Amino acid sequence: MSMDVDITPRARKVLVFVNPFSGPGKALDIYQKRVVPTLAELDLNFHLIITERAGHAKDVVKTIDISEWYGVIIVSGDGLIFEVINGLMSRPDWEHAIHHLPLGVVPGGSGNALCCAINSHNGEPYKDNILTHSLFVLAKHKIKALDLVAVDTCEGRHYSFLSITWGIISDVDIESEKYRSLGNARFTVGALVRIVGLRTYHGRLSFLPCEPYRCHTSRSTSCSTWEPSVNANTADVVTSQPKSRSLSCPDGLGDSATEEVLRSRLQHGGPADEPLTPVFPEEGGGDLETVIANSSTPAADSTQLTCDSPSRGDAATPRPVETALLPPLSDPVPASWVTIEDNFVTVVAAYESHLGPDIIIAPEATFNDGIIHLMFAKAGISRSSLLKLFLSMENGSHVNSPDIEIIKVKAFRLEPITPGGVIAIDGEKVKYGPIQAQVLPGLARFMA
Ligand SMILES: Nc1ncnc2c1ncn2[C@@H]1O[C@H](COP(=O)(O)OP(=O)(O)OP(=O)(O)O)[C@@H](O)[C@H]1O
Structure with a gap:
């Protein structure tokens, strides 16, 4: 339809x-x-x-x-x-x-x-x-x-239409805001500064892929594989997907029939929950002039950042939508998800093709494909390769780079371990800490 x-x-x-x-x-x-x-x-x-x-x-x-x-x-x-x-x-x-x-x-x-x-x-x-x-x-x-995309953070629930970013992409986006008067050129200036003062971030990335996932174990600290399973916890949410939608998740998020199924499962407002107080350290960062001095790669810290109470709280937006794929942020992810723990240069979840006129971040993304295009670059990438990666984002050819991995997922969780970073939702900085997200296919309407 x-x-x-x-x-x-x-x-x-x-x-x-x-x-x-x-x-x-x-x-x-x-x-x-x-x-x-x-x-x-x-x-x-x-x-x-x-x-x-x-x-x-x-x-x-x-x-x-x-x-x-x-x-x-x-x-x-x-x-x-x-x-x-x-x-x-x-x-x-x-x-x-x-x-x-x-x-x-x-x-x-x-x-x-x-x-x-x-x-x-x-x-x-x-x-x-x-x-x-x-x-x-x-x-x-x-x-x-x-x-x-429904996004749970330590400060509560947000609804996102564009992206979730961590590492160099969010650093550049947020730190370059002072150069707003430059228009889009602010991202170029910010990217160059950040590449010189490259930081890496230790963290755990868990996700529910749309397709079977095989680990690139040679570069992962730890990783699990994923194969479709009748026990996968998506089975009770979705219906079958028209085969012609090559970009869609195999079990069906994204089409209008699925939307009806999902919508029928949406529930109106639960009780208002208590806001959360995160217990992780103060955020680092700083202005662009001090970035290089402060930006040596931090040592991996095994202390995971956590919210100090269950994540049902909401200082942001109420949580009316039942997100059947997401456990509470304080609980482990389902065993059927893939988890990678590693040092990352960036993690980006995108659901639109563009992040700006010079960044085609997910060329395959369409407005209603029911897919989160999750991508990451791991530590070990050289500055010159990173610069090439940034430059290739202008036409979307970074998707062919061996330095970046891209996975189509329905839901994911990011648990930063390195303190002092920036996480942004749709370019807006949010409380730094664990974050998880699930796509809500076709929920909104826009004029096109
Ligand atoms: N009158 C206002 N004064 C200050 N901030 C405002 C005002 N109106 C809106 N805002 C806030 O300004 C922030 C930035 O706005 P917006 O995203 O529209 O511009 P931008 O950041 O320059 O654009 P882009 O996101 O495309 O880079 C938003 O978080 C919005 O809430």
Whole structure:
């Protein structure tokens, strides 16, 4: 069944959020000069909210009457999209809200990953004049399904649409924010600094693969293999997958039939849980100028970072969705999962093709494939190879590199052992510590 739905402009209005401080600070200008004329051309009524602080858009969408709006348009970067999604998922009627309020995105940030992915999948340019082409895509009036990923952290539950990053990729993303005025060039500057001052991180990565997984044991401290099993704990969640979907998990996350099965298993809000207080050490890092001095590879520390109480707590967004694949963060992962313990340069979980105009992180990813594209590079990679890896991400050819391993998974857990790193969800820094995630196929809607 096609997930495309025509959205004919109706009497309802579009809610437009503009973050005046996103990216190079031009979002308001973009709104006035480009978005308003486009919406007028489309004969759409709209209501503008200029965000006044972080969390403003999240608070607004928590309380709006969904029936009054036919969509939300976000003129900003990926951070505001993350906010709006998590605001919708905080509502008591989250299932209705996330399904019936499609998101439209207009690039106003510095990375604009989702806009790049949307334009790319529509055959539109995304490097030059991304704005014009994004408005064109928006004007086509199509709604499509978008996978979300439920993410448990020590501070609670988040819902992610783009990526989870650890190691050099998140270091670069977060540490280079001070160079936001450079636009996308900030990532290049940050990457060069980080490659010079290369750090590695010891940790444990566990995952439930879509396909049989064989360990590359020569470079792993420890690893287990995985073969499909009738006992795999996915069997009670999913139905069979159309064989034509070559990128899909074999047992079926990602198609609309599966979505119906999953949706029928979703439960509305459990009791509000206590927020968690992490017990791991203070975060390290620092500004770019001090990165090199502080960035020698830390010795592997066998003390695993933990949350100090069970992970059902939620300081972020309520946990209304039953994530059948995820045990509590404080419990061991199921025996059927693969676990690798090693020293990593980076771990990236991506569910969109792009992380920005110059990073095609998961070329095979589509918006509703029901797959987390989990990739990692281990310690031992030379600086020159790492630089080549970064450069090859511009066209996605890093996927062929022997220095990176890429696995399609449904769920994973990352347990950092090295203290003092950065973990980012959709480019937003979260509390550093254990984190786990499960894909929720096609839960959201977006305008494409
Ligand atoms: N008025 C505001 N003042 C300060 N922060 C804001 C305001 N409005 C939104 N924010 C926050 O700013 C952060 C960054 O916004 P956004 O992601 O849109 O821009 P960006 O980081 O420049 O873009 P990108 O994510 O594409 O690199 C978000 O976390 C958002 O919550």
